[in-house]
Amino acid sequence: MENITERGAHLLGQRFGAAGNGVMSAFLTLFFDWVSPAKIKFAYVVFDHLFRARRTDNSLVVSKSSWQLRLLMFSAWLGMCIAYLVWAPSRRLIMIYHGVTGNGANLLIWSWLTIQNDGPKNEINKLQTVFLDTAFAFLVSSYSLTHRALVWRLAKWAFVRVAIPLLSVGALLYYFREKLPLARTYYRVRLFIFMYIYRAWDAFDYVEAQIVERLPRYLQHKWSSYQQGRPERAKLPRYQYRPLNMGEIRLLILKKSPLYPSVIQAEMVHRPIYPPPDYEAVSYRWGSSELTEEILVDGCRFSVTKAAFGLLLARRSVWRERVLWIDALCINQDDSQEKSEQVQLMRDIYHRASRVIAYPAGDWRFRLAGSLIYQLWSLAYQYDTDKMDWSATPNEANQPRWRALADLFSNEYFNRAWVIQEIAVGRQTELYVGGTYIPWMVFAEVMNWCFQPKRKHLLIGSDNVGTIWRTGESFENVAVMTTLRPEAESWTGAVGEFGHMSDLENLLYITFKFRAADPRDKVFGLVGIARNTGDTVLTTPDYSLPVEQVFQNTARAIFSLPRDRQTVHILALAGTGYSERPRGMPSWVPNFCEERTCYPYSNVFKGDTNFRASGGLSQDLELDNETNSLIIKAIKIDKVLDLSEFGVLDWGLQEREVVDLLKILPIMHGFVHAAIDLCKKHPGLPYAPHRMAHDRLWWALIAGRVIAGEPTRIPADAKFKEVFQHWLVHLDHLAGARDWPHYIELLKEVPEDGMTFIADGTETTYQFSVVDACWGRRLAITTSGCLCVVPPRTKVGDSVIIPFGSQTPFLIRERDVQSVGIGYELVGEAWVDGIMQGEMIGNADEEFIRIS
Known part of the structure; x- marks a missing residue:
């Protein structure tokens, strides 16, 4: 049994094996170049390139790519083949050319294909292995062009004096690895060396994260604070929103960033949402509403919160402008009518975006968490991790990357009510942490993998199994949002199990643990992804209504649904048993902003119902508008x-x-x-x-x-x-x-x-x-x-x-x-x-x- 550190050491060993494979392939190809006639080399390279083209085309078919992309890829391989026939043989550059066009093209094409088909599970290995193969093959073959005799003598000496003895001794040590003390010592020494390098790489990651993430942020904040205090900045006018026409949205064009600290500049434009323009919709947590930072929009001063400023800083690119939709900036928060109208478009805004960027903010250490997520994803798919020993030592569990991952999992972003819709409807949703883009389903699976009992203690930072870490509801909330995504059924294999979760009563039931600064958002944030209830009062968000009225309208809409829609379970969120009720709100109305520490006993997931207190009886209830009460058919059986x-x-x-x-x-x-x-x-x-x-x-x-x-x-x-x-x-x-x-x-x-x-x-x-x-x-x-x-x-x-x-x-x-x-x-x-x-x-x- 091995823990995560030992497995990581073995993965590092495989990378060194890839380097040896590159050297070996270089020598073999050099030998082939020296002894083979030109026609045989021609035939070999032509068939090799066509074979690679065929493999690429098969992968494109599996990934359901368009015929234009298939034709483009095949043309690329055919072009490399023709270029070799015309140019390479006359200059005896078969090794260099073949290494670059063969392995080098694979590095670019196959890594892209594997990330599309299989996710990052093979992409990491293929990138590293092919890169090392190509790099070593290129270096060895380049040197051989001018020092062929020396290379030949070196190869013969290495093969006779080094390779054969090492292979013989290595085979014996491997065969007797569990029997001979010498073999066990050899494996322990090898593992120690790899683990030492592995730890050194961890330290490098830590330093690199501070240089790449922490230092630029610090300099940018200092520069922005300095610029805001300059007299010429105070003379600039404040930005004024222009009214939106029906069906329009605002988009923020974030200007490119120079390589040095500079003022964040942007342009605000109006665009019709139908047909949708090309933009990214950003999902993030507002945090404090205090406007402490400033940017320039259309040459005017624009005050933003600290969270929004950090988001813009993270999304700004030195290569290109970004077109973003950010609710706090693209909606006039002081105009209640515009806010209500734009909230009705929220589902379409996030669904029609080219991609949704989930940004949980966090400090520079999240860069470590992003890389660890990909490592764990790769690890889980390459090995049977259920048979691994996860008894973490403090040296492993206390590593900065695990502490960063624990902080990411407990981030308040995953507890916000508006995030539900933003994550659920995005066609391509990616988590952006520390400069790393992580597909949402990859993040959800790694989070689920880490929260299993055998591995959960790695997030605590202690090898003491008696230590408990209160993670809040982040794990359950991520699972809920993942369940609502379109690919959830194919991901879990539970086809047909989650369709009813889009019913409003079920959405409110499974999301009651989420929080919102405005309690009305607990309802308005779900209307866009809920099946139509037919109640116009509910389906039109109105921020002029008090919280109690919004909750009561919601309950009335739910209990007015046809009787074949089981809605009585929503009463588990009502009642006076957990806290004081807001004045004037009946006890049958669920208080969706009530903070409870426990989950209800009833369950809305199919096939996971442990209790059937009413047997197979159908619900029978009706609203009495005159007395503002709910009449339910029931049996009274006992008293406390x-x-x-x-x-x-x-x-x-x-x-x-x-x-x-x-x-x-x-x-x-x-x-x-x-x-x-x-x-x-x-x-x-x-x-x-x-x-x-x-x-x-x-x-x-x-x-x-x-x-x-x-x-x-x-x-x-x-x-x-x-x-x-x-x-x-x-x-x-x-x-x-x-x-x-x-x-x-x-x-x-x-x-x-x-x-x-x-x-x-x-x-x-x-x-x-x-x-x-x-x-x-x-x-x-x-x-x-x-x-x-x-x-x-x-x-x-x-x-x-x-x-x-x-x-x-x-x-x-x-x-x-x-x-x-x-x-x-x-x-x-x-x-x-x-x-x-x-x-x-x-x-x-x-x-x-x-x-x-």
Whole structure:
């Protein structure tokens, strides 16, 4: 088993092998040139060029390229063949010419083809290998033209005195590599040399990133600050927006940059969006709204935010002008009417752009992250990484490139609501980090690869498996945006599984964790990619409406959809169980800007539904406009009798905060034992206390599911009942550990029969499943003795209902005295033991319940 550093060392070794291959091919071709008649050489080169042309054409067919491109490529190969016949033989330059036109053309053509067909997985290797082959072949053959005798003597000496002995010894060492001490020593020394060079290359990357990224940015900011303070700059007029005509957009033409710090200059033009002009649409995070920087637009001063200034600086090129669409600059943010009209065009703006550039900003270290992403992509496709040892050492996990990658993954850009539409509709979307363009699907796959349990600790910067890194929702959010892209189904193989995700109710459901500076953007940012709801009030973004009204209009549009559209699950985002409601907003209206730490239990992905509390019943609900309430058909089955004294399960951590497992164990210990005490507190219930604690508590703590790999949840089997018992014993032992040495000592006292579950990771799976099920919630017990997991603000006396068509039960609460007669208050979604698979359907009376 090898870790990432050793694998990288082997990759470096392969690059040296390519150099040797170049030298060997040079000598072979030289020998062929010396001994072969001219006609044979002619035939060889002609057929070789035609063979390469045929291979290129086959690749173009596979990549579905146009016939014009195929003809162009074939003409290039044919032209090189004719040029050789006319020019090269008479000057005995077969090696130089053939090396340049053969391998050199491959360097340009095949690297481009492989990036189109297979992504970067082969492109990196082919570029490096072909370049080394060509470079060494060219150098050796050039020298041989004037020193042929010397080269011949050198080749004979190298072959007889060096090559044959090395091949013989190397073959023996390889054959006995696991048996002879000498062979093992040889491989260790070779690996050490490669790893030393590998580390040196890491250091070079670090220095290069500072020179290429950090220094120019620093100089540019200093120069811009100096220019803004000059008196002649203050005399320039402020830029004034010209009104847009119907169907027009503004485009920013970013002028070329000289090789020295200079003022950013641009030109603003108006263009009709139909037919679309050639431009790049940029997706980025606004950050602070304070206008601290200045650029020149049409010779006038134009104030921009720090984030926009950094974006323009990154997109400016020394080679050509760039035509950009940037919402903060190309929309007059002070004109509400124009803003509402342009928001309606946002989907078309990003969809019709030649490409969408996703720019998460960040500092100069993101240059290291960009190169590492391509390395990991190549690594994952060349090797079976599941069999590799990912027990990272601090020397690996603490490398600047891994720290930069961790910062990129936790970047706030991936949590912004407007980014969803911008990423989802772009025909060609690329992430731009540190001067590197990364196709979005490449980035998403590498991120998913890094977040697997075997490799996630590499992002923490520690080899301590007990360390937890709070990444926020960035991983889940990237997965959501990737799911909404057109190529998602072919990428995952789940054809037909994601079509319904474009329904507005499902979009709002899976994106509720995203954030927005203006809460209304949580809705307006999705309207463009949602299937038409037929509600003109909703589909026309109107920033003159208050937030509560926008949310209520959205809920009304969703619950007014035809009954074959299952929409009752959106109630999981409503209720008063997590925070105070805005004044005047009914409890049945989802609060899309509410910040929750937990995800709902219900699921909108096909084939991944673990709960069916309402059985196969269809939803039955309607809006009562007169009382502004929602009437749902449901069965009322139980009431909350008591709540756990511990309260909500929460570590109290901030996003991206690293915490030691030893600080978490006491919290988990208190939460579980409070649940046991809750069961013992009610001995007269149908379930006996000992049965509750040992036969049902293990099931309730994980909500009947275990994590089978993000984001999959599967029903838990009976073995986890035994796992829970051992986990509880271990928790009692380890909750009082003072430090890690003390933890190791306590672990030795654990009974041997329970160590199996620790060794195979089953206990860890169970513990993570407890966190997944109970995070941000608390435990309760009902009057019938069923354990349940409920929202934090649940009260004793809240009723448990199962709405028709719902996957999960809900809690409702009677209104206060002043509100008698206008229905119930929705508290929120819950998990209740014994009713999650439709067991209560047919065993309780149906009724219509008014939620207000």
